[in-house]
Amino acid sequence: MLCEKCGQREATSHFKQTINGKTTVYHVCAQCAEQMGLNNLFHGFHFNIGDMFGGLLGSVSSGSAPSLERKVCPECHSDLKSISETGRMGCARCYTTFRNELLPTIEQLHGRVNHQGKLPRSAGEEARKKAQLNSLKKKLEEAVRTQDFEHAAQYRDEINAIEKGMRDNGEMV
Amino acid sequence: MVKWYEKPGSEPDVVISSRIRLARNLSNYPFYGHMTEEQMNRLAGDVKASLENINLGDNSLSFLSGDELTGYRGMSLVENHIVSPDFIQDGTGRMLVLSQDESISIMVNEEDHIRIQVMTSGLDLDSALEVASKIDDAIDASLNYAFDSQLGFLTACPSNLGTGLRASVMLHIPALEKAGSLNRLSGTLSKLGLTMRGTYGEGTKAVGSLYQISNQITLGISEEQAIKNLREIVSQIVEKEREAQKALVTSARFQDRIYRCFGTLKYAKMISTEEFFELISDFQIGISRGILTGSEFQRLSPERFNCLLFQIGGATLCQKEGRDLTAEERDELRAKIVQEALKE
Numbered sequence: 346m347l348c349e350k351c352g353q354r355e356a357t358s359h360f361k362q363t364i365n366g367k368t369t370v371y372h373v374c375a376q377c378a379e380q381m382g383l384n385n386l387f388h389g390f391h392f393n394i395g396d397m398f399g400g401l402l403g404s405v406s407s408g409s410a411p412s413l414e415r416k417v418c419p420e421c422h423s424d425l426k427s428i429s430e431t432g433r434m435g436c437a438r439c440y441t442t443f444r445n446e447l448l449p450t451i452e453q454l455h456g457r458v459n460h461q462g463k464l465p466r467s468a469g470e471e472a473r474k475k476a477q478l479n480s481l482k483k484k485l486e487e488a489v490r491t492q493d494f495e496h497a498a499q500y501r502d503e504i505n506a507i508e509k510g511m512r513d514n515g516e517m518v
Numbered sequence: 519m520v521k522w523y524e525k526p527g528s529e530p531d532v533v534i535s536s537r538i539r540l541a542r543n544l545s546n547y548p549f550y551g552h553m554t555e556e557q558m559n560r561l562a563g564d565v566k567a568s569l570e571n572i573n574l575g576d577n578s579l580s581f582l583s584g585d586e587l588t589g590y591r592g593m594s595l596v597e598n599h600i601v602s603p604d605f606i607q608d609g610t611g612r613m614l615v616l617s618q619d620e621s622i623s624i625m626v627n628e629e630d631h632i633r634i635q636v637m638t639s640g641l642d643l644d645s646a647l648e649v650a651s652k653i654d655d656a657i658d659a660s661l662n663y664a665f666d667s668q669l670g671f672l673t674a675c676p677s678n679l680g681t682g683l684r685a686s687v688m689l690h691i692p693a694l695e696k697a698g699s700l701n702r703l704s705g706t707l708s709k710l711g712l713t714m715r716g717t718y719g720e721g722t723k724a725v726g727s728l729y730q731i732s733n734q735i736t737l738g739i740s741e742e743q744a745i746k747n748l749r750e751i752v753s754q755i756v757e758k759e760r761e762a763q764k765a766l767v768t769s770a771r772f773q774d775r776i777y778r779c780f781g782t783l784k785y786a787k788m789i790s791t792e793e794f795f796e797l798i799s800d801f802q803i804g805i806s807r808g809i810l811t812g813s814e815f816q817r818l819s820p821e822r823f824n825c826l827l828f829q830i831g832g833a834t835l836c837q838k839e840g841r842d843l844t845a846e847e848r849d850e851l852r853a854k855i856v857q858e859a860l861k862e
Contacts, residue, residue: 420548421549421552423552431551432675433549433551433629433674433675434672434674434675434676435548435549435551435552436548436549437543437545437549437664437666440666440669440672447676450676451669451676451679454676454677454735454737455679455680455735455736455737455738456711456735456738457735457738457739458668458669458737458738459668459737459738460666460668460669460670460679460680460681460737460738461680461681461738461739461740462670462680462681462739462740462741462742463651463654463681463741464665465658465665466658466659466662466663467545467662467663467664467665468665472667480740480742
């Protein structure tokens with residue numbers, strides 16, 4: 346059998362990859378296997394959900410109005426077509442430019458479209474404090490539930506200190 | 519310095535390693551693939567400067583240019599999951615930040631501007647996240663991350679939006695695999711927002727019965743919650759695997775198989791990667807479940823063999839010797855390394 350990738354050399358390496366029960370088979374020559382990173386032990390980096398994303402977005406954008414396809418990101422000049430082909434954004438601004446077009450697909454991928462978790466400095470001090478408070482309140486609830494009163498007292502003190510600091514700065518708590 | 523995989527970890531009979539990866543981008547550069555080489559070099563310089571004063575004890579960071587990661591040196595990093603195969607394909611404008619014990623690696627200008635990765639041996643996602651967060655905070659203190667209050671950290675691929683966190687655990691689950699339980703397990707996992715991957719291998723089996731389980735969803739779920747979900751599921755799988763192993767070793771034929779694996783591992787003069795994985799997997803069951811009795815086995819522990827996984831890859835052997843080895847030379851060296859581990 347000839348290599349599926351180059352179609353020139355004999356396929357000497359045969360790989361089966363199973364992801365969540367779906368199996369893909371590759372028959373490739375040694376050189377192409379090396380290029381594809383298939384001859385290393387753990388080629389976990391290879392599975393890329395981005396390819397799937399492109400497919401999902403493609404099915405959405407193909408039905409969209411022609412005017413959408415002419416919309417271009419002012420920062421990096423990507424359009425919806427190039428994004429759905431590569432499954433990758435051109436820059437951070439693409440998310441603002443194409444937000445409405447992207448949201449349904451993002452929801453399909455994650456099930457949710459509201460960030461939970463860590464905030465960077467660029468999110469602003471107030472937002473970070475609020476997120477910290479929410480996280481501490483959840484920990485407090487959990488500590489009370491499991492009757493871990495030592496940690497509960499510690500979380501309560503931390504919450505009080507942050508809330509006091511916010512009030513002193515005239516911020517809403 | 520002792521490498522991360524040489525340190526003992528928890529649940530070593532089933533869990534090989536834990537890994538945390540954070541995907542980050544800077545707001546003042548376009549994403550990878552849309553940058554000029556000059557921008558890529560400037561970005562790498564920014565990241566380097568932001569990490570220059572971080573205190574990681576004696577586990578200090580080295581900064582390697584992408585152009586240095588060629589040949590077996592680059593391939594060895596791929597074998598041990600330090601960088602992606604794509605990363606070494608084209609080193610232009612790229613930088614790898616690597617800690618002394620290799621537990622911390624940061625790919626700069628991969629698919630995302632910054633990919634922070636921390637590995638620990640055994641099941642220990644929490645301390646991996648702690649270290650990754652420390653590095654994340656150091657970069658955040660001087661550079662501006664691309665962030666959106668609704669979508670979280672902005673990543674080149676929308677599958678990483680939100681926390682940008684991918685937590686994964688590498689498991690050795692031969693008994694569940696032999697019992698035919700993995701199809702059902704992976705179906706259940708995908709309903710829980712987790713994904714299971716085998717590495718390539720013969721048939722539908724992963725080589726060496728090694729599987730990686732990781733979170734699929736990154737948006738709308740906090741770092742702590744994602745890790746908690748993964749840890750809870752993994753703990754259940756660990757218990758199930760142990761039960762299945764106990765049942766497996768009651769068979770006289772399987773006990774015979776364990777001793778045969780031992781015989782080959784101890785006396786073979788050449789061992790290919792493929793054979794190594796086949797032999798070590800069943801041999802590990804024998805060690806973990808106390809099947810191999812006698813004084814020569816007393817000091818053997820699963821940890822000792824888990825760390826072999828990171829030492830026997832073809833390119834890693836070349837890296838160790840500092841030259842390109844033929845396939846024969848690699849198989850000989852591999853056999854020697856295994857025998858050293860059995861002897862000590």
